[in-house]
Amino acid sequence: NAGVTQTPKFQVLKTGQSMTLQCAQDMNHNSMYWYRQDPGMGLRLIYYSASEGTTDKGEVPNGYNVSRLNKREFSLRLESAAPSQTSVYFCASSVTSPYNEQFFGPGTRLTVL
């Protein structure tokens, strides 16, 4: 039982390049989330998927797209990377319950030059 896994762990991009961050969970959770975390700041929600087949914008969606491929997988795509997108990206998942406790993956550290 791996929980939430993310790939890659580290990535360096040049401005304008594109890439996809992958996330998978094996806990049979319905909801999945993408956050970014910048120094001195909390987690900011980029996009979330309350259930398979649905996605919604969070607090900071500009410059990102997502795909909920199936119940297990939720990917985050940067179409044209910018230095402002340098951050640590966390994927999380939760059961659909009144309490929505979330479980996090190990994170992807992204640097855009």
Add this chain to the structure above:
Amino acid sequence: QKEVEQNSGPLSVPEGAIASLNCTYSDRGSQSFFWYRQYSGKSPELIMFIYSNGDKEDGRFTAQLNKASQYVSLLIRDSQPSDSATYLCAVKGSSASKIIFGSGTRLSIRP
């Protein structure tokens, strides 16, 4: 006003003492409240959640919720150096399934 506010710290507490971490939130309809611990360079780890007014205890940790004052706190008894980390308060609001995080309080336990 931020939706979830925490003092950024650092909060320095001697080993063996009680550490008290506080969080306020703006959405009066908020339903669930979470405390995550995050070690430097690691992902957040859920340590407590609470949804009813009052106290909830789990080992050395106690979460306290006061919905009338829109205030949630985390007490850590018998603080250990391994408790040194950033503690994130998170609140599930009255709408949708998303959770809003505070910016975290950095806790340092000094031997």
